[in-house]
Amino acid sequence: xxxVLALAGVMxxxxxxxxxxxxxxFEEPFDATPAETSWLVTATxxxxxxxxxxxxxLADIYGKRPLLLVCIAAIAAGSTVGALAPSLGMIVAxxxxxxxxxxxxxxxxxxxRDELPPERIxxxxxxxxxxxxxxxxxxxxxGGILATSVSWRVIFALxxxxxxxxxxxxxxxxxxxxxGREGGFDVLGAGLLSAAILALLLGLTGSVPSGVPxxxxxxxxxxxxxxxxxxxxxxxxxxxxxxxRLALHRPVALTNIATxxxxxxxxxxxxxxxxxxxxxxxxxxxxxxxxxGAGLFLVPSAVAFFAMAPVSAWLIGWAGGRWVLALGGGVMxxxxxxxxxxxAQLWHAVLFSTVIAVGTAFVLAAAPxxxxxxxxxxxxxxxxxxxxxxxxxxxAVSSATAAGAMALALPPAWSAVSPFDLLFAVAAVAxxxxxxxxxxxxxxxxxxxxxxYPEGAP
Numbered sequence: 001x002x003x004v005l006a007l008a009g010v011m012x013x014x015x016x017x018x019x020x021x022x023x024x025x026f027e028e029p030f031d032a033t034p035a036e037t038s039w040l041v042t043a044t045x046x047x048x049x050x051x052x053x054x055x056x057x058l059a060d061i062y063g064k065r066p067l068l069l070v071c072i073a074a075i076a077a078g079s080t081v082g083a084l085a086p087s088l089g090m091i092v093a094x095x096x097x098x099x100x101x102x103x104x105x106x107x108x109x110x111x112x113r114d115e116l117p118p119e120r121i122x123x124x125x126x127x128x129x130x131x132x133x134x135x136x137x138x139x140x141x142x143g144g145i146l147a148t149s150v151s152w153r154v155i156f157a158l159x160x161x162x163x164x165x166x167x168x169x170x171x172x173x174x175x176x177x178x179x180g181r182e183g184g185f186d187v188l189g190a191g192l193l194s195a196a197i198l199a200l201l202l203g204l205t206g207s208v209p210s211g212v213p214x215x216x217x218x219x220x221x222x223x224x225x226x227x228x229x230x231x232x233x234x235x236x237x238x239x240x241x242x243x244x245r246l247a248l249h250r251p252v253a254l255t256n257i258a259t260x261x262x263x264x265x266x267x268x269x270x271x272x273x274x275x276x277x278x279x280x281x282x283x284x285x286x287x288x289x290x291x292x293g294a295g296l297f298l299v300p301s302a303v304a305f306f307a308m309a310p311v312s313a314w315l316i317g318w319a320g321g322r323w324v325l326a327l328g329g330g331v332m333x334x335x336x337x338x339x340x341x342x343x344a345q346l347w348h349a350v351l352f353s354t355v356i357a358v359g360t361a362f363v364l365a366a367a368p369x370x371x372x373x374x375x376x377x378x379x380x381x382x383x384x385x386x387x388x389x390x391x392x393x394x395x396a397v398s399s400a401t402a403a404g405a406m407a408l409a410l411p412p413a414w415s416a417v418s419p420f421d422l423l424f425a426v427a428a429v430a431x432x433x434x435x436x437x438x439x440x441x442x443x444x445x446x447x448x449x450x451x452x453y454p455e456g457a458p
Contacts, residue, residue, distance in 0.1 A: 001115055002124045004169045005108040006131040008072065011166050012104045013135025015075060015159040016044065018143030019095070021274065021295055025152045030088040039092045042207045047099030049201055049392040050194045055103040056110075056385025057241050061185065064111045064381055065176045068104060072170060075101035076163035082156035094156070101163075105132065106384035109368045111174060113380050122369060123313040129364035130309040133357060136270055137302020141295025148292065189241035192230035197389070199223035204396040206403065242386060243379060251374040252383065254441045255367055256390045258325060261434035262363045263394025264401075265332045268427040269356045271402055273297060276349060276420045286420075287346050300350055301357035308361035315362070321370040322441040328362030329435035331355060336428035340421045359431075370441065401426055 019040055026037045059067040074097055081094030105128065112124040146154045202208050203219030212218055234240040246252060277294045279286020289297065315324045339352040368384055375383040405423040 001173050002112065002120075002127055004166070004173045005111060005124075006127045008068070008104050008108055008166045008170060009128055009131030010135040010138075011072075011159065011162045012075065012102060013132045014139045014142070014162070015079065015098055016102070017136045017139030017270075018146070018155045018159070021140050021144045022147035022152055022155070025147045026088060026091070032088050036088065039207070040095050042205055043092045043096040044099040044102070045205070045392065045396065046198060046201055046207075047096045048102035049099075049197045049389055049396075051100045052103040052106060052385045052388045052392070053193065053242065053382070054190050055100075056106060056381040056383075056388075057190075058185065059103075059107045059110065059381035059385075060379055063176060064107050064114065065170070065174045067381075068107055068111065068170055068174060069167060071101040071104045071107065072163055072167045073101075074098065075104075076160055076167060079156045079160040079163060083153050083160060098159075103385060103388070106388040107381050110380040110384045113372055113377065115174070121372070122316045122365070123310065125368045125372075126309040126313040126316075126361070126365040129368070130306050130361060132364065133305025133360060134302050137298045137300075137305065139295075140274065140298050141292060144290075144292045144295045184239045186234075186237050186239055186241040189230060189234055189237055192226050192233060193241060196223050196226035196230055199226060200393070201396050204393075204400045206400065242382065246375060246379065246383075247386065249374060251370060251441050254437050255325070255370045255374075256387055258329070258434040258437040258441075259363075259367050259387055260390045260394040261430045261437070262329055262332065262360075262367075263391040264398045265329075265336065265356070265427040265431040265434075266360050266363070266391075267395040267398040268336075268402065268423060269301070269332075269353055269360070270298065271399065272420060272423050272427070273349065273353050275402065275406070277346070279420075287349070297350060297353070300354045304354045304357045305361050308358050309365070312362045312365035316366060316369055320443070321366045321373065322438050322443070324362050325366035325370065325441070326435050326438035328359040328366065329431045329438055331359030331362065333428045333431035333435060335359065336424045336431060339424050340428075343418075343421070363434075398427075 023034070023037045023040060026032060026040065027034065030037075055067055055071065078094040078097030078099075078101070081097065082091050085091045085094060109125055109128050112121055112128065116124050143155055146152070146158070199219045199222035203216040203223065206216065208215045208219055214221075231244065234242060234244050247256070274294050274297075275286075277287045277289045277297050280288050312324060312328075315327070319327075335352045335355040339349065339356075342348045342352070367387060371383045371387060372380065402423055405419040405426075
């Protein structure tokens with residue numbers, strides 16, 4: 001079962017990353033601008049951020065298996081629309097539908113808690129988390145190769161076939177487990193949270209519709225109002241969408257905040273690396289590779305990610321989740337810092353990008369484990385989905401920071417500093433902050449229904 005869920009994670013990551021290096025291929029056939037084609041990524045990000053916490057709550061109410069099938073079916077349907085769509089708008093709609101399926105990974109991780117014996121959960125979570133890195137590393141070169149040698153439509157066709165295979169496999173392998181949480185679905189809370197998330201991400205990504213007065217500032221104001229209203233409602237709701245008291249429980253809150261800072265570094269490594277190796281000439285800090293070369297650049301990171309899965313599982317059992325989370329953050333922070341110092345050769349970038357991937361493997365394996373130790377079993381899907389939402393926010397901030405760094409005009413005295421140096425410096429600080437937060441997570445757990453592990457403590 002773990003292998004099937006890991007395959008679902010690879011599929012989810014593939015459809016997210018294969019499209020990123022080939023966005024320019026959509027400009028000429030649809031007479032579109034780069035800003036318009038960027039919605040192929042933004043639409044997925046927005047719907048994923050909105051849908052993931054909602055689907056996580058539904059998984060806790062109705063069971064994880066049916067929600068997994070819904071998510072995978074959404075990816076299959078969205079990919080089919082993308083493969084057949086005659087216009088860019090319809091492709092964007094298909095990509096938005098695909099975003100609904102991004103909840104596969106957090107719901108899949110929570111499924112492992114129900115299905116696996118306690119001693120196998122760390123390894124299962126590590127493999128499920130590693131599927132993200134494997135999909136990212138394979139998706140970039142595969143997307144570039146398919147778009148240049150065949151057609152960008154083949155990308156959507158491939159994910160359609162893969163989604164259908166995974167849909168059948170999950171239906172056969174994952175058994176239906178009775179839901180452990182009773183209660184209704186918080187419709188008003190879902191609406192307020194969705195409005196807050198959309199406003200925040202539109203402002204962060206710079207994707208504000210042209211007719212909105214005030215632009216990003218208006219989005220941030222809407223976010224503030226909607227978020228405050230959501231909090232006030234959730235603390236009074238009989239069946240809240242998110243249990244805020246549990247979310248503010250120190251181990252859970254620190255895990256989520258640390259995850260946000262690490263997510264900034266994770267996406268900076270992927271996006272910043274792809275931008276750097278394709279940037280022209282060494283004067284700008286780039287290496288002048290083409291799309292296929294940029295994709296192949298990430299393959300060592302994917303290999304390291306997968307290879308570290310059993311290592312991270314063993315470390316969690318030996319040292320505990322908070323130490324592995326802190327170790328991963330420390331490795332990422334150090335590698336980003338060293339990447340600023342040694343950056344003259346391409347192999348420098350490959351080496352440090354791969355080391356960052358090692359730290360990422362530790363982080364993504366440890367964070368769900370810490371949540372498992374500190375939330376009741378019947379709220380596992382909701383907790384992991386909120387953690388995924390936090391990662392989306394960190395990703396959006398990373399994207400906005402990368403755009404700002406590339407557009408920043410540095411003074412002549414800083415001529416030796418490239419925009420990539422600035423971006424990696426911010427990532428180093430973010431990961432270092434996450435490392436400190438990880439060490440502040442208490443060793444004690446809530447007990448209760450959290451699964452006992454044979455060794456270690458959080």
